[in-house]
């Protein structure tokens with residue numbers, strides 16, 4: 001290996017040096033000791049911190065050097081998507097509105113992977129801001145391979161007749177119009193390159209709408225319809241457009257979705273009788289963003305504890 005290549009690789013390892021045979025020997029020694037008697041079925045990485053892997057998972061470089069923009073990145077599902085994308089080798093622009101502290105801690109975490117990451121402030125209610133976020137990702141990375149439209153808010157919970165026009169508009173503006181803006185400004189670039197992966201976050205409520213949640217359910221059903229329409233439109237271009245439809249997932253948004261009685265009922269009605277964890281949802285995005293998903297477009301992938309089955 002030439003010196004230049006070796007130096008470049010070291011820059012991507014947080015500890016800043018290549019692993020030596022001695023380092024590996026130390027790792028082996030640890031596993032051989034009595035202290036490790038309860039450690040089994042585990043992979044130990046002696047890698048200078050270049051990858052930090054979720055417990056028990058393997059990464060396979062599925063997104064090596066891909067350039068991604070994740071909008072709605074700082075907490076919950078979006079945050080896990082960013083973590084897995086970085087672990088799988090992607091460079092990421094993280095876009096969000098508010099939640100600055102979460103954004104800073106996310107950036108620090110992602111930088112540990114050695115990937116290139118940078119923040120963009122974007123309120124998806126503004127077409128101009130969404131366009132600027134996409135343009136700055138393209139400018140910084142040279143191009144954009146993956147766009148995740150994940151920003152979402154919960155809506156009015158109660159009788160439909162009591163929802164105000166402003167409440168309705170707030171949910172539609174973030175959950176549906178924001179997705180439209182993202183696709184509107186990313187698709188021409190992706191079509192021009194003949195490659196792209198767009199992943200929109202919908203909800204299992206798109207397929208199984210619940211009462212007293214009209215605007216949220218309608219917005220998410222809209223995201224699925226928008227996804228299918230766009231996927232059909234760009235089918236020949238090398239760009240795929242898919243949706244992820246999560247079930248109830250333990251995130252800040254879940255905290256604001258319904259009262260405790262409703263939440264208990266919802267969990268009990270699930271075949272798996274538990275909430276999903278954000279990372280369990282995020283793997284679906286990794287698949288859809290990967291080259292392995294090249295024949296998958298216009299689909300809704302539903303990690304939902306079995307809430308909707310078809």
Ligand SMILES: NC(=O)c1ccc[n+]([C@@H]2O[C@H](COP(=O)([O-])OP(=O)(O)OC[C@H]3O[C@@H](n4cnc5c(N)ncnc54)[C@H](O)[C@@H]3O)[C@@H](O)[C@H]2O)c1
Pocket residue numbers: 071072073074075076077078095096097098099122123124125150151152153174201202203204245246247248249250251252253254
């Ligand atoms: N948690 C669930 O049970 C569940 C179920 C189905 C679908 N979803 C969807 O998953 C997505 C992520 O939600 P989550 O559960 O991780 O909750 P979350 O609140 O942790 O994440 C929502 C993200 O969207 C961002 N956001 C909100 N308004 C924005 C705006 N105007 N501009 C830019 N960013 C904005 C937030 O800052 C946050 O980072 C949402 O689209 C949500 O509707 C969640």
